[in-house]
Amino acid sequence: MGRPKKVISPRVVEKLAAIGASTKTIADKLGCSVDTIDGRFSGELAKGRATLQIAILKQQIVIMKRGSGQMAMFLGKQHCDQKDTPVAVIENNNFNLKYSKEDVKNEVERRKAENEKAKEAERQKINNGVKVGVN
Secondary structure, three states: OOOOOOOOOHHHHHHHHHOOOOHHHHHHHHOOOHHHHHHHOHHHHHHHHHHHHHHHHHHHHHHHHOOOHHHHHHHHHHHOOOOOOOEEEEEOOEEEEEOOHHHHHHHHHHHHHHHHHHHHHHHHHHHHHHHHHHO
């Protein structure tokens, strides 16, 4: 006769997984082994982790809608098979590195935005310096 099963609430396992706790952390918190959590609560772990992923995605969408181009690109890569990595192609025994039109366009837009921010920061410095000098 083996030892009695430890009473563990499936709901607690799910809630801990939903806040990002690792299986080891959950096991430590509940006083049991990782094998117990993995073996008896795999469904709750999966559901909790899915809940966390959905919460993260919702927040990322909010950030993207506020104007974060980087977040939009990140989500595109994660969910729309978009890539910004070059494609290596061998043609007629020559090695060529090719970028998609979208990759080039995104890089140009990123650099333009970076330059505009730098110019605006410089204008602000100049304006602030003029204002200080006049007073």
